[in-house]
Amino acid sequence: MIKKEMYYDRELSNSFSELIEPNGDLRWLFDFVIEHDDLDFLIGKNATKEWISVYRGLSRCITINPNGEIDGAKAYKDLVPDLYLNVKEKKDFRKELTELLSKIKITKDFDRYYNNKKEGYFQNELSRKYGILSDSNSEFVIIDKEAVIGYESDITKKRIFGELRKKYKNLQTEISLKYEKIYGKDLQKKSLGNELDFIALDKEGNLLLIEYKHDSNTSGIYLSPLQIGLYYDIFTNYPKKDLEKAIFKMLEQKQKIGLISPLWKKPQSIKEIIPVLIISEYNYKRSAKDKYMEIMNICRVKFGKTFLQNIKTYNYTSNTLTNW
Numbered sequence: 032m033i034k035k036e037m038y039y040d041r042e043l044s045n046s047f048s049e050l051i052e053p054n055g056d057l058r059w060l061f062d063f064v065i066e067h068d069d070l071d072f073l074i075g076k077n078a079t080k081e082w083i084s085v086y087r088g089l090s091r092c093i094t095i096n097p098n099g100e101i102d103g104a105k106a107y108k109d110l111v112p113d114l115y116l117n118v119k120e121k122k123d124f125r126k127e128l129t130e131l132l133s134k135i136k137i138t139k140d141f142d143r144y145y146n147n148k149k150e151g152y153f154q155n156e157l158s159r160k161y162g163i164l165s166d167s168n169s170e171f172v173i174i175d176k177e178a179v180i181g182y183e184s185d186i187t188k189k190r191i192f193g194e195l196r197k198k199y200k201n202l203q204t205e206i207s208l209k210y211e212k213i214y215g216k217d218l219q220k221k222s223l224g225n226e227l228d229f230i231a232l233d234k235e236g237n238l239l240l241i242e243y244k245h246d247s248n249t250s251g252i253y254l255s256p257l258q259i260g261l262y263y264d265i266f267t268n269y270p271k272k273d274l275e276k277a278i279f280k281m282l283e284q285k286q287k288i289g290l291i292s293p294l295w296k297k298p299q300s301i302k303e304i305i306p307v308l309i310i311s312e313y314n315y316k317r318s319a320k321d322k323y324m325e326i327m328n329i330c331r332v333k334f335g336k337t338f339l340q341n342i343k344t345y346n347y348t349s350n351t352l353t354n355w
Contacts, residue, residue: 035183035273036182036183036187036191037180037181037182037183037187037191037269038078038180038181038182038183039180039181039269039273039274039277040076040181040277040280041074041075041076041077041175041178041277041281042076042277042280042281042284043074043075043076043081043083043284044076044081044097046097047081047083047097048074048284048287048288050083050095051072051083051288052287052288052289053289056118056122057083057095057118057122059123059125060085060125061288061289063125063128064085064163065163067132068156068159069087069088069132069145069155070085070086070087070092070132070155071085071086071155071158071159071162071163072084072085072086072162072163072290073085073086073091073176073177074285074288074290075175075177077179077181078181080096081096081097082094082095082096083095085128086155087132087135087144087145087151087155088144088145088150088151088152088154088155089143089144089145089150089151089154090104090135090141090144090145090151091103091104092107092128092131092132092135093107093114093115093128095118099117099118099119099120100117100118101114101115101116101117101118101124102115103115106140106141107131107135110131110134110135110138111127111130111131111134113127114127114128114130114131149245149247150243150244150245150247150248150311153243153245153311153312153347154228154243156350157173157229157243157309157311157347158173158176158229160350161173161231162285162290162291163289163290163291165291165292165295166292166294166295167292167294167295167296169292169295170233170234171231171232171233171234171239172231172232172282172291172292172295173229173230173231173241173291174230174231174232174278174281174282174285174291175229175230175281176228176229176230177226177227177228178226178227178228178229178230179225179226179227180192180265180266180269191268192265195261195264195265195268196223196261199223199257199258199260199261200223202257202329202330202333203218203219203221203223203254203257204219206218206219206326206329207219213322213325214250214253214322218250218254221250221254223254223257223258223261224258227240227241227242227262227266228241228242228243229241229243230278231307232278232282232298232301233298234296234298235298235302236298236299236300236301236302236303237301237302237303237304237305238266238274238278238301238303238304238305239305239307239343240259240262240263240266240304240305240306240307241307241308241309242255242258242259242262242306242307242308242309243309243310243311244308244309244310244311245310245311245312246310246311246312246313246314246317246319249317249318249319249322252308252310252319252320252322252323253319253322253323253325253326254326255308255323256323256326256327256330256338256339257326257330259306259308259339259342260306260330260334260338260339262306263304263306263339266304267304271301274301275300275301278301279297282297283297303341305341305342305343306339306341306342306343307342307343307344307345308342308343308344308345308355309344309345309346309347309352310344310345310346310347310355311346311347311348312346312347312348313346313348313355320355327339
């Protein structure tokens with residue numbers, strides 16, 4: 032058997048997935064999340080572990096592993112230590128989870144993750160709308176969050192991902208030095224993230240690589256061509272048949288759990304990979320869009336006029352997507 036250099040497999044093992052499926056020991060947790068507008072799930076795995084997590088905006092409240100252990104940020108453990116007991120010892124911990132949520136909501140230190148109604152707030156809303164609250168008419172459904180491609184070793188990652196990332200970082204540095212008055216000398220220090228915000232599938236079978244930004248993150252918006260370009264390179268270089276197989280397995284599992292509506296009809300195949308930028312609460316008075324277009328044009332001069340030629344951009348406000 033040939034060992035693959037890259038892998039993308041985020042499907043939970045059956046025994047672990049069954050915990051939150053109908054009649055599972057933790058099915059109450061699914062119902063709990065449904066009832067709380069500020070909560071959502073993130074499930075997945077990598078080469079060494081798998082997880083079921085409950086998030087509030089950008090904040091991970093709990094993560095459960097197949098051994099029944101509950102983890103979370105230290106700050107949350109300090110708030111409600113009794114929550115983070117072994118699941119096998121205490122299958123129903125809704126009382127402790129409710130206590131944690133009530134304390135988070137009144138603790139100003141955690142506002143930036145959700146209460147400030149910026150990135151975390153809208154990411155959570157978007158994720159629920161096209162995930163756990165999706166229906167048969169949803170134009171697309173979210174298959175994965177904080178998505179990454181795995182590599183067989185650090186050496187392989189450095190060779191494949193490192194080289195792809197390098198070309199974008201080099202251009203970022205070039206832009207920073209050449210257009211310092213416009214973008215500032217610190218532009219080259221801005222990081223290019225290692226995780227794609229969302230992977231979604233639309234009704235036509237297009238795979239959507241979604242990068243999300245809030246209007247307050249001006250530099251994030253105008254640097255997004257570089258970030259989205261990196262993700263697009265990674266996923267378009269991944270074997271299409273393997274990607275399609277992984278996506279459909281994840282879709283089927285999430286539909287079985289209820290994280291995606293079972294009534295949403297699966298496409299026959301993956302048609303096209305489409306890069307997407309979604310910005311919430313865009314303020315048309317800001318210059319972010321002009322700078323975004325400037326950097327997009329710089330990228331097209333550098334990498335060719337077809338660079339991200341099929342990108343779609345949206346403004347997300349009041350639970351509605353409109354063209355940006």
